[in-house]
Amino acid sequence: MTRSFLMIGQSNMAGRGYLKDVKRIYDEQIRMLVNGRWQTMTEPINYDRPTAGVGLAASFAGAWRLKNEPEQIGLIPCADGGTSLDDWGVGGALFDNAVVQAKLAQRTSELDGILWHQGENDSVAGRSDAYYDKLCIIVDALRLELNTPEIPFIAGGLGDFLSSGRYGNYFTEYNEVNRALQTYAQTKPNAYFVTSNGLTANADGLHFDALSQRKFGIRYFDAFHGRKSVLSPLPDELDLIVTIQDRALTKNEKSTLLEISFARGELALHELEEQLAKLEQ
Amino acid sequence: MTRSFLMIGQSNMAGRGYLKDVKRIYDEQIRMLVNGRWQTMTEPINYDRPTAGVGLAASFAGAWRLKNEPEQIGLIPCADGGTSLDDWGVGGALFDNAVVQAKLAQRTSELDGILWHQGENDSVAGRSDAYYDKLCIIVDALRLELNTPEIPFIAGGLGDFLSSGRYGNYFTEYNEVNRALQTYAQTKPNAYFVTSNGLTANADGLHFDALSQRKFGIRYFDAFHGRKSVLSPLPDELDLIVTIQDRALTKNEKSTLLEISFARGELALHELEEQLAKLEQ
Numbered sequence: 001m002t003r004s005f006l007m008i009g010q011s012n013m014a015g016r017g018y019l020k021d022v023k024r025i026y027d028e029q030i031r032m033l034v035n036g037r038w039q040t041m042t043e044p045i046n047y048d049r050p051t052a053g054v055g056l057a058a059s060f061a062g063a064w065r066l067k068n069e070p071e072q073i074g075l076i077p078c079a080d081g082g083t084s085l086d087d088w089g090v091g092g093a094l095f096d097n098a099v100v101q102a103k104l105a106q107r108t109s110e111l112d113g114i115l116w117h118q119g120e121n122d123s124v125a126g127r128s129d130a131y132y133d134k135l136c137i138i139v140d141a142l143r144l145e146l147n148t149p150e151i152p153f154i155a156g157g158l159g160d161f162l163s164s165g166r167y168g169n170y171f172t173e174y175n176e177v178n179r180a181l182q183t184y185a186q187t188k189p190n191a192y193f194v195t196s197n198g199l200t201a202n203a204d205g206l207h208f209d210a211l212s213q214r215k216f217g218i219r220y221f222d223a224f225h226g227r228k229s230v231l232s233p234l235p236d237e238l239d240l241i242v243t244i245q246d247r248a249l250t251k252n253e254k255s256t257l258l259e260i261s262f263a264r265g266e267l268a269l270h271e272l273e274e275q276l277a278k279l280e281q
Numbered sequence: 282m283t284r285s286f287l288m289i290g291q292s293n294m295a296g297r298g299y300l301k302d303v304k305r306i307y308d309e310q311i312r313m314l315v316n317g318r319w320q321t322m323t324e325p326i327n328y329d330r331p332t333a334g335v336g337l338a339a340s341f342a343g344a345w346r347l348k349n350e351p352e353q354i355g356l357i358p359c360a361d362g363g364t365s366l367d368d369w370g371v372g373g374a375l376f377d378n379a380v381v382q383a384k385l386a387q388r389t390s391e392l393d394g395i396l397w398h399q400g401e402n403d404s405v406a407g408r409s410d411a412y413y414d415k416l417c418i419i420v421d422a423l424r425l426e427l428n429t430p431e432i433p434f435i436a437g438g439l440g441d442f443l444s445s446g447r448y449g450n451y452f453t454e455y456n457e458v459n460r461a462l463q464t465y466a467q468t469k470p471n472a473y474f475v476t477s478n479g480l481t482a483n484a485d486g487l488h489f490d491a492l493s494q495r496k497f498g499i500r501y502f503d504a505f506h507g508r509k510s511v512l513s514p515l516p517d518e519l520d521l522i523v524t525i526q527d528r529a530l531t532k533n534e535k536s537t538l539l540e541i542s543f544a545r546g547e548l549a550l551h552e553l554e555e556q557l558a559k560l561e562q
Binding site: 016018020034035036037039042047048049050051053078079080093094096097098100104107166202203204207260262263264265268269 | 318330359375377385483544
């Protein structure tokens, strides 16, 4: 049965890396929930805004597949840009939507983990003080609603670039939020912290760039797989990214990608037919 | 209060028109439901597949706005490519997801209509015989679940191009489906049929092209506004499209579009700042 993971938080969980900056990850055994059903994953996975792009979930799933071939993984995208912990409050629209999407996924999968990245919007105006307590309430309620009391909860740190970027004045307490996330991982069962050390941003100084998101996903998977916090960059993260991105496509995957290009108007009909014919040779 | 519309059906409701083929529709009073909350609408609205593009909902909303300025309209995207009426069966994932999304929307809006386009996948293998009866069950259940017993249900016809395109063999019964949709509109209260006469397709002979989707949205709105079926093309549909697409943007809309371009990496920081400064002049 498909093993599924809920993606929640704000823009850096949704993903704002530029698609052009990294190679595509495409694998029919990596699925994403769309309208309550599984589709083959393509990026952007979490289309919350017109700026959605590469997030950490694709390389997380790719790393999962390296350890779990030939099983299937499913991603449940529910992150939403610019949202605070109050926005994620129990019974609010974001929380309820995430619960419903995860429950739809649970009809045909086993929910195996919660991937969290959030906190930029709680890094200002004294909000970081209440971060730990608010997070406890949300995660407890989510585990209860989903009937997964011991499900791993994996939270990544906020980027060190935040305070120096264009929007730096909004993130004066990002270190306090990072400490709250680490304390959460240290004090709560089945919770893990993943460092963002060494990761870099787009020109906005706000969003992890695409390669950094790929690395972050590898670290998130290491935390999930080892049931441990990941407190420094992994020596093999670049190698793993190459392995995942350069995986040989099956004939069916190649033909589906051609059909997608045709449907998007990137290939003429005769080009599609020529290239499909080549695949048959 | 925002007036909202549920978008359901298959790919031609989700939209596969090419974005490059038409001018953008951008209006802060046209919203779309994302993760249970309202965001300013951008296309693609209904991101069900990597091929998602221009659908009929944007020009529908633009036409609604021309009649309802300065009120706000909200679109609830739940259409899913390649789906049959059986896929939309009551209690299935698509149906349940649409109900939940509409209910999330109802927390902060009045649900005013259901926009339906579907049937390609029921145009083969004798499936069209059961179209009318299956549709009755689905729409009745939807109205009941959403507590909107008299909500207008607007269904567009399948394109006349279907049988001659690349996938033509799959659509031998598209005329029978169109007849079932018309019969539905004639026999059921608050149900309207919208013709696809004169509309054209992408090179795939399957999906309405972008300009046709713009026209279709105008026709859908005419059906909604007049509470009547629309059985032939409207004389002013091209004029209305120009009016909607050429609407003057507010300063705030212009600056948001610049911020989006910057976040997507299409503008450098100094370009963003220069252009934002110009807006202030």
